[in-house]
Amino acid sequence: MLVPQNVYNLLKEAGFEFFTGVPDSLLKDFCAYITDHSTNHEHVIAANEGNAIALAAGHYLGKKSPAFVYMQNSGIGNAINPLLSLADREVYSFPMLLMIGWRGEPGIKDEPQHSKQGRVMIKLLDAMEIPWFILDAKSDAEDILGQAVATMMKNMSPVGLLVRKGTFAPYKLRKFAVNDYQMSREQAIRCIVDALDEDDLVVSTTGMASRELYEYRVEQGHGSDNDFLTVGSMGHTSSIAMGVAEAQTGRRVFCLDGDGSVIMHMGSLALVGQIGTPNLVHIVINNGAHDSVGGQPTVALEVDLETVASACGYKNTARVSTHEDLLQFMTCIHNVKGPVFLEVCVNKNSRNNLGRPNTTPVENRDAFMKRLRADNGSK
Numbered sequence: 001m002l003v004p005q006n007v008y009n010l011l012k013e014a015g016f017e018f019f020t021g022v023p024d025s026l027l028k029d030f031c032a033y034i035t036d037h038s039t040n041h042e043h044v045i046a047a048n049e050g051n052a053i054a055l056a057a058g059h060y061l062g063k064k065s066p067a068f069v070y071m072q073n074s075g076i077g078n079a080i081n082p083l084l085s086l087a088d089r090e091v092y093s094f095p096m097l098l099m100i101g102w103r104g105e106p107g108i109k110d111e112p113q114h115s116k117q118g119r120v121m122i123k124l125l126d127a128m129e130i131p132w133f134i135l136d137a138k139s140d141a142e143d144i145l146g147q148a149v150a151t152m153m154k155n156m157s158p159v160g161l162l163v164r165k166g167t168f169a170p171y172k173l174r175k176f177a178v179n180d181y182q183m184s185r186e187q188a189i190r191c192i193v194d195a196l197d198e199d200d201l202v203v204s205t206t207g208m209a210s211r212e213l214y215e216y217r218v219e220q221g222h223g224s225d226n227d228f229l230t231v232g233s234m235g236h237t238s239s240i241a242m243g244v245a246e247a248q249t250g251r252r253v254f255c256l257d258g259d260g261s262v263i264m265h266m267g268s269l270a271l272v273g274q275i276g277t278p279n280l281v282h283i284v285i286n287n288g289a290h291d292s293v294g295g296q297p298t299v300a301l302e303v304d305l306e307t308v309a310s311a312c313g314y315k316n317t318a319r320v321s322t323h324e325d326l327l328q329f330m331t332c333i334h335n336v337k338g339p340v341f342l343e344v345c346v347n348k349n350s351r352n353n354l355g356r357p358n359t360t361p362v363e364n365r366d367a368f369m370k371r372l373r374a375d376n377g378s379k
Contacts, residue, residue: 001137001169004033010142011068014149016097018059019043020052021070022264026101026165028294031070032173035296045296048235048264049075053082053158056096066152070099072293073121073162074114074232078264084128089157097152098130098160108165112361113206113232125160132160137167176295176348181321184349185285186212189256191323192283193217195330201248201372202227203241204256206234207292208350209285213256214357225371229357229364235264238282242272245280248372252279252338259286259300266308272339273313280339282314287346295348309341321345 007030019038023031023045034043046052049071056067071079087094104110104118125132133148135141144161152159183191189212196202204210210229217224228244230237241255262269262284272280288301306319316336320326326344333340357364 002135002139002141002167003169004030004171007141007145007168008033008037010145011097014145015065016068017042017063017065018056018067019070020046020055020059020067021099022046022049022052022072022075023290023293023296024070024072024075024101024103025293026072026103026163027070027099027168028173028296029168029171030099031296032294033171034070035173036175045290045298047266049078050082051078053079053087053096057082057086057092057094060094060096066095066097068097068099070101072101073103074117074234076100076117076121076124080128083130083158087158088129089155093156094158095152095156096158097148098158099135100160100162102162102164105164111231111356117232121162125162130158130160131155132162134162134164135167136164139167173295176289176297179288179301179345179347181287181345181347183321183323183326183344183346185209185287185291185346186216186350187323188285188326188344188346189213190216191326192254192256192330193220195327195333196226196254197252199251200226201244201251201253201368202256203237203244203253204229205237205258205261206230206232207258207261208354209256209258211354211356215355223367224357224359224364225367227364228368229361231361235261236268237261238268238272239265241282242268242275242277242280245277246275249279252281255280255282257282257284258291259284259288259305260290260298262305263298263300263303269309269312269314269341273309276313276315276339278315278338281333281342282309282339283342283344285344285346287348289348291348291350301345305343306341309343314339314341317341317343319343319345 059067104114245253
């Protein structure tokens with residue numbers, strides 16, 4: 001396995017002074033080392049991957065020094081536009097090194113949302129004419145990085161490093177956001193679910209929130225036909241929920257969002273607020289961390305999300321941090337006009353033995369839609 005410190009030192013020796021990106025589970029040990037050994041001006045955890053590409057371009061403009069960008073391969077979708085219309089050598093020609101966690105690599109078992117992305121990953125890079133190299137546990141990191149940097153400088157454009165599962169040796173993050181909020185995310189979700197009516201619908205964000213929601217529904221013996229458990233598509237949960245709410249005007253739709261997710265595509269807040277979807281309740285469970293991919297901090301606990309939502313046009317907004325206040329809000333919400341925005345501040349505690357849904361994404365979709373059709377008297 002590659003030691004994160006050694007790879008970091010090789011990058012520093014190659015002249016990389018600025019690191020940015022969105023954390024990934026395959027890169028979590030390396031990302032954690034960067035977080036612990038860089039200042040906030042040397043390392044920026046970006047809102048999304050396109051944001052990271054733009055930051056890297058700006059860094060080169062300012063210092064004529066290439067930046068290092070990391071991401072999960074699912075984030076390539078966010079990065080394609082600035083990669084092709086900004087960094088590409090046929091446009092502005094910005095050199096940068098992209099470290100990409102190769103989730104869903106063919107032949108490696110992974111979650112369903114990663115299988116297609118992993119299978120087409122190399123084809124995507126080839127289609128964008130981005131040279132790439134593979135980095136794994138047995139790689140000569142100095143040789144691979146040397147080749148990648150040389151290619152990057154020769155072409156004056158982005159070069160990719162595809163990182164396989166199990167490449168990096170373990171490293172425990174030390175510099176993480178600490179808060180003393182009483183509730184965990186799972187406790188908050190259970191409180192919310194207990195207050196829902198039978199007809200209420202839930203759209204939950206990717207990662208641990210959907211897994212915790214699913215487990216609680218199973219524990220209660222209720223099933224999850226009222227829940228759309230979003231896998232992948234980070235940052236788009238509120239837009240999915242808004243689409244459902246606009247189509248199902250007679251039912252309340254609860255969006256269970258996360259802080260990393262809402263920050264990734266904050267423009268959706270303005271859309272929800274200005275369209276004014278009255279039956280939408282947007283709940284952001286904020287622990288200030290990218291919890292599913294290593295625990296690196298987000299900026300969410302430093303941002304007044306409630307004020308942002310209010311400014312975007314949400315009709316009613318609130319912020320709670322205790323079980324008692326959350327329960328009171330959920331009890332009173334029947335008489336509150338939407339769109340509603342609720343920020344729930346929680347700690348970073350989560351279970352190590354958290355399970356995963358045993359249904360496929362298509363089965364979840366079909367069960368959700370079947371429930372809606374049955375309630376509407378359709379087959």
